[in-house]
Amino acid sequence: MSERFPAVPAPAAELLPPRPRRRFRADRIAGRLVPYGLVVPAAAVICAVLGYPLYLLGKLSLEKYDLEQVLTRKGVWVGAANYTKVLGDSEFWHVVGRTLIFTTVNVSLTMVLGTLIALLLAALGRFMRLLLTTGLVLVWAMPVVVSVNIWLWMVDYEFGVANWTLSHLGLGSFRHHDWFVNPWSGWGVITAVVVWGALPFVAITIYAGLTQVPEELVEAAAIDGAGGWRVFRDITFPILKPIFIILTSLSIIWDFQVFNQVWLMRDQRPTSDYYLMSVYSFVESFKISHYGLGSAIALIMVATMLVVSFVYVRQMVKLGEVR
Amino acid sequence: MKARYIAAGCLAAALAVIASTASAQRVGEPRTGATKLRIWLQTDAQANWPKVVAAANAAVERKHPGVEVSVEYQTWGNHLTKFDAALAGGTAPDVIEMGNTETTKYMAAHVFQPLKAKKYPNSRTWLRGLRDSCRFKGKLYCVPYYAGARAVIYRKDLYKKAKIKHKPKSLKEFTAAGKKLMKKYGGDADFSALYFPGKYWYASMSFVYDYGGRIAVLKHGKWRGTLGKPKAVRALKKLKSVVRSLSRASRTTDEATPQQALVFAKGKVGSFIGNGWEWPYALDPKVGNPGLAGKIGAYPMPSHIKGRYMPTFLGGSDLAIPAPSRHKPLAAEWIRAFTSTKSERKLAKVGKVIPNTTKLANINRSNPQLAPFAKAAKYSWFVPTSPNWVNVESANVLQNMLVTIFTGRSSVKQAAKHASSQITQILNAG
Numbered sequence: 001m002s003e004r005f006p007a008v009p010a011p012a013a014e015l016l017p018p019r020p021r022r023r024f025r026a027d028r029i030a031g032r033l034v035p036y037g038l039v040v041p042a043a044a045v046i047c048a049v050l051g052y053p054l055y056l057l058g059k060l061s062l063e064k065y066d067l068e069q070v071l072t073r074k075g076v077w078v079g080a081a082n083y084t085k086v087l088g089d090s091e092f093w094h095v096v097g098r099t100l101i102f103t104t105v106n107v108s109l110t111m112v113l114g115t116l117i118a119l120l121l122a123a124l125g126r127f128m129r130l131l132l133t134t135g136l137v138l139v140w141a142m143p144v145v146v147s148v149n150i151w152l153w154m155v156d157y158e159f160g161v162a163n164w165t166l167s168h169l170g171l172g173s174f175r176h177h178d179w180f181v182n183p184w185s186g187w188g189v190i191t192a193v194v195v196w197g198a199l200p201f202v203a204i205t206i207y208a209g210l211t212q213v214p215e216e217l218v219e220a221a222a223i224d225g226a227g228g229w230r231v232f233r234d235i236t237f238p239i240l241k242p243i244f245i246i247l248t249s250l251s252i253i254w255d256f257q258v259f260n261q262v263w264l265m266r267d268q269r270p271t272s273d274y275y276l277m278s279v280y281s282f283v284e285s286f287k288i289s290h291y292g293l294g295s296a297i298a299l300i301m302v303a304t305m306l307v308v309s310f311v312y313v314r315q316m317v318k319l320g321e322v323r
Numbered sequence: 324m325k326a327r328y329i330a331a332g333c334l335a336a337a338l339a340v341i342a343s344t345a346s347a348q349r350v351g352e353p354r355t356g357a358t359k360l361r362i363w364l365q366t367d368a369q370a371n372w373p374k375v376v377a378a379a380n381a382a383v384e385r386k387h388p389g390v391e392v393s394v395e396y397q398t399w400g401n402h403l404t405k406f407d408a409a410l411a412g413g414t415a416p417d418v419i420e421m422g423n424t425e426t427t428k429y430m431a432a433h434v435f436q437p438l439k440a441k442k443y444p445n446s447r448t449w450l451r452g453l454r455d456s457c458r459f460k461g462k463l464y465c466v467p468y469y470a471g472a473r474a475v476i477y478r479k480d481l482y483k484k485a486k487i488k489h490k491p492k493s494l495k496e497f498t499a500a501g502k503k504l505m506k507k508y509g510g511d512a513d514f515s516a517l518y519f520p521g522k523y524w525y526a527s528m529s530f531v532y533d534y535g536g537r538i539a540v541l542k543h544g545k546w547r548g549t550l551g552k553p554k555a556v557r558a559l560k561k562l563k564s565v566v567r568s569l570s571r572a573s574r575t576t577d578e579a580t581p582q583q584a585l586v587f588a589k590g591k592v593g594s595f596i597g598n599g600w601e602w603p604y605a606l607d608p609k610v611g612n613p614g615l616a617g618k619i620g621a622y623p624m625p626s627h628i629k630g631r632y633m634p635t636f637l638g639g640s641d642l643a644i645p646a647p648s649r650h651k652p653l654a655a656e657w658i659r660a661f662t663s664t665k666s667e668r669k670l671a672k673v674g675k676v677i678p679n680t681t682k683l684a685n686i687n688r689s690n691p692q693l694a695p696f697a698k699a700a701k702y703s704w705f706v707p708t709s710p711n712w713v714n715v716e717s718a719n720v721l722q723n724m725l726v727t728i729f730t731g732r733s734s735v736k737q738a739a740k741h742a743s744s745q746i747t748q749i750l751n752a753g
Contacts, residue, residue: 067432070411071646157573158513158581175512180575181730267580268400269522271723286404287717289428 054302061295075292082296091272092280092297099256099277102187106255109195111248114202119232121207133204140200148264151193155179180266183273190274193261198254202247209243210236242319249312253305277301358387360653361416362394363406365640368420369396371600372674379661383653390653403713410434415645417654420468423456423639424706424713430459431710435643436651437462444663445680452637452703453679466658467679469670470639472700473526473624476587476602477594480618481508485593490622493629494533494561501569504593511591512571518583518595519566521574521729524721525636526596526624527562532634532704533626534558538721539707539746546709548746550724550739559735561627563728574729577722588612596624598638599675599696621692623699637703639677709750720745 061082063075086092117136121129139147155162157178166174180186213236221231237244259278266274275283277297285294360383368376380392395416397405403425409415421429429435440446440463453467475497482500485507491497504516519526528538536555539548549555572586584601586592588611595601602619605611623632642662644654660666667678671686675693677700678686687697706712715721724742727733733741 067407067428067434070407071432071434073411073413157576158586176571176573178573178575181726267576269577269719269722271719271726283717286407288714289407 057295057299057302060291061299063292065291065295067289070289070291078292082292083300086293086296086300095275095277095280098275102191102258102276103252103255106191106194106198106258107248107251109191110198110202110251110255111244113195114199114247115206117199117203118206118210121203122210136200136203139196144197144260145264147197148193148261151189152265152267155189180274186265186274190261190265193265194255194258197261198251202251205247206240206243209240213239242315245315246312249308249315252308253312256305256308257301358390358650358653360390360392360650360657361418362392362657363397363402363416363419364394365402365420366396366398367600367674372670375666375669375673376661378669379657379666382660383657386656387653392657410645410647413647415647417644417648417650418657419643419645420640421465421643423453423470423637423641424716426456426465426641426643427459427708428710428713429643430457430464434645435464436646436648437464438466438644438655439463442655443659445667445682448680448682450637450639450677450679450681452700452705453639453641455705455708456639457641457643465641465643466662468640468642468662469667469674469679470637470677470700471598471600472635472637472677472696472703473529473596473598474621474635474695474699475594475624476584476597476605476619476621478592478615478618479620481593491625493625494565494627494633495629497625498565498569501565501593505569508591508593513591514593515569515571515591516593517565517569518572518586518592519570520572520576520578520583521726522577522722523596524725525578525638527559527725528721529624529633529635529704530558530562531555532558533628534561539709539750541707541709546707546747546750548743548750550746551736551743556736556739559728559739563735566729575726585610588615590615599677599693602692603675621695623695626702632699632702634702634704635699637700637705639679707750711750711752714752715746715749718745718749720749 060075062077062079063069064078064081065075069075117132121132124132154160157163157176162179163174163177166172166177179189217235218231221235226234257278258276259282262270262274262276262279263282270279270283278301281294281297281301283294284297285291364376376394380394383392384390397420399422406415406419426435443466449467450470453470457463457465457467481504485500485503487500487503491500501516505514508514509516531538531550531554534554534557536552536558537549539546541547550559572583578597582604583595584597584605587595587597587601588605588607590612602621605619606613606616624635625631626633642658644651644658648654662679664680664682667680668683668686670676671678671683671693677693677697678684684697687693720742724738727738728735732738
C-alpha cells in the first residue's frame with residue numbers, strides 16, 4: 001500500500017455515493033443546454049421564414065380578403081366561413097379526389113421506375129453507369145420552367161415532335177392530335193413530365209443504398225438458388241426499407257404539391273378538368289381575388305401533408321436510435 | 324489584444340458604411356431630389372409604339388426637371404396578379420394600363436382615383452365603348468387609351484385561285500366561300516379556310532350576339548346567364564358547324580398560343596378573324612412572312628343577315644391612376660401627354676389601332692389597311708359590366724364551354740346551359 005493514497009476504510013466507502021446536490025452543478029446544466037443553444041439560431045430562422053407566413057396564412061383563411069381588402073390591407077373576420085364554404089363545395093371534393101389519384105399514380109410510378117433504374121445502375125459496367133448517371137443528373141439539374149416548356153413543344157398540336165414521330169412509326173395518324181382534349185390523355189402527359197423530373201433523385205438515392213447491401217449475402221443467396229426477384233424481396237428490400245419509406249414519404253409530399261408542371265403544360269389557363277388542389281388554391285386567390293378562400297384550401301393541404309411528414313420524421317428518428 | 328482591436332475597427336467601419344447607405348436611400352426612391360413616376364404599360368406598347376411612349380415621357384420630364392419617368396412593361400397573362408401584389412405591398416404604380424374588360428372589378432373596389440373628364444384631351448369625343456368601361460356609378464375612373472376591333476383577314480390570292488369573286492356579304496356566302504377554299508386546298512391536312520382555335524371566345528360570342536343572344540342580362544339587380552336560351556344555342560350550333568367544316572386549328576388552344584397571325588403567315592390558312600395589328604404582324608420580317616405583302620386583305624365579318632356585319636368585340640385599354648399613388652397630379656399630366664390628339668394620331672398610324680376619339684376616326688377610314696376594322700367597329704358588343712366579370716374570364720367559363728362544344732364532349736345545349744349557370748353564380752357572388 002502506498003503512502004500517497006490513504007486507504008479508504010471499507011464502511012466509509014458506503015458513504016461515497018454522491019449526495020443529491022452534486023447532480024445540479026452549474027456546468028452540468030450548461031452541458032444539457034448546449035444542444036438547444038446550438039439549435040436555437042437555425043430554429044429562429046426557420047420560424048421567421050416559414051412560421052410567420054404560415055401564421056399569416058392561417059389568419060387569412062379566417063378572414064374575407066377580396067380586392068377591397070387588398071387595397072385597405074385589412075381583412076374582415078368571418079371565422080370558419082371559408083372552411084365551411086370550401087368543404088361544402090362539390091368542385092373542391094372532385095379536386096381533392098383528383099389530387100389523391102394523381103399523387104398515388106405518380107408516387108407509385110416514381111418508386112417502381114426509380115428502383116428499376118437503381119438496380120440497372122448497380123448491374124452496369126463503369127462506362128454505361130457513368131453515362132446513365134450523367135443523364136440522370138442533367139435531368140435533375142434542369143430548371144422546371146425550361147424543361148416543361150420543351151415538353152409542351154414536343155406535344156404541340158400542330159408542330160410537335162411527338163405527333164410527327166408517332167405518325168412516322170406507323171401507329172396511325174397522329175396529325176393534329178391534341179393530347180389535352182381528353183383529360184385522361186392530358187393527365188398521362190403531365191404524369192410523364194412529373195415522373196421524369198422525379199426519377200433522378202429516387203434512382204440515385206436507392207443506388208447509393210444498394211451499394212451498402214453486403215455482397216456476401218447476395219452471393220450466398222445465389223448459391224442457394226435464389227433468382228433476382230427473391231434476392232430483391234428477401235435481402236435487398238428489407239435492408240433498404242428505411243430508405244424506401246423516406247423516399248416514398250418525400251415523394252408523397254412533393255407530388256401532392258405539384259403546381260408548376262400542371263400550370264405550364266396548360267399554358268397558365270388550365271380548364272377545371274386540370275385543377276389540382278394547389279392550382280385550385282392559386283386560381284381562387286390570384287385570379288378570382290378570393291384570398292381568404294384560397295388560404296383555407298392551402299391550409300387544408302398543409303394539414304394533410306403534416307400528417308404524411310409525421311411518418312417521415314418518425315422514420316428519421318428511428319434511424320437515429322438504431323445507430 | 325491587437326487582433327481584437329482590428330476586428331472591432333473593421334466591424335465599426337462596416338456598420339458605418341451600411342448605416343450611411345441605409346439613411347441615404349430607401350427602397351424605391353431614386354437619387355435624392357428626383358421623383359420617380361412609375362408607369363405600367365403592356366408589352367403591346369413596347370413592341371409597337373415605343374416612340375409614342377418616349378415622347379410622352381420626354382414631355383413630362385421637360386416640364387418638370389427632377390422628375391424621372393420609368394415605364395415597366397407587363398404581360399396580359401399576369402399583370403393583374405402583379406398589380407394585386409403591388410397593392411398589397413404598397414408599391415402600386417402611378418399609372419396602370421387596364422384592359423377594358425378588367426376595369427369594372429377594380430372600379431367597384433375603389434382601387435382607382437376618380438378623375439374629372441374635362442381635364443383630359445378630347446373627353447367629349449371619346450369612343451363610347453371605351454368611355455363606358457371607365458364609368459362606374461356615375462364617376463369616371465380611367466382614361467380611354469386605344470381600341471381594337473376584329474375583322475376577317477384573308478389571302479386575296481387564294482380567294483382568286485378558288486374563284487371567290489367578291490367579298491362575302493352574309494354568313495351564308497362566307498361559309499360557301501370557305502367550302503370552296505377547302506375543296507381546292509383542303510387536301511393538305513394543315514390547311515384551314517378559316518383558322519379558328521377552340522378557345523377563341525371573342526370571335527365565338529360575336530356569333531351569339533349576331534343571332535340576338537347575350538352572355539348575361541341584369542334584371543332587378545341580379546345577373547342571369549343567358550347562353551342557354553334558344554337564340555344563343557342556335558348561334559353556337561351555327562358556329563360549331565362553321566368551325567368544324569372550315570377550321571383545322573386545335574380545339575383546346577386559344578388565338579394567342581400559337582399566335583394566329585403567325586400561323587396565317589406560314590401560308591396554309593385562307594383567312595382568320597383578327598385585330599388590325601395582326602395584319603402587319605403576319606408580315607413581320609423576324610417572325611412572319613414578308614413575302615405575303617400585297618396578298619393580304621381584310622373585310623368585316625358578315626352577319627347572318629345579308630348586308631350587315633357581325634358585331635365585333637370592342638377590345639381596348641384604359642389608363643388609370645391607382646388610389647395609393649403619391650404622385651397623382653404628375654400621373655394625370657403624363658396621361659394627358661400620352662392621350663393628346665397628337666399622340667393618339669401617331670398611335671393610330673404606327674400601331675394600326677383605333678384611337679380613343681371619334682375626332683380621329685378619319686385616319687383609319689382613308690387607310691385601306693385600317694378601314695375594314697374601323698367599319699367593323701360600327702357594330703360591336705361588350706361583356707356584362709359586372710364587377711365580377713373578370714372572375715368569369717379567370718375561371719375560363721367561356722373557354723371551357725367552347726372546348727366542350729367543339730370537341731363534341733357534350734351537346735351544344737348542355738354545354739351552354741352549364742356555362743350559363745356558372746356565369747350566373749360567379750356574377751352574383753360576393
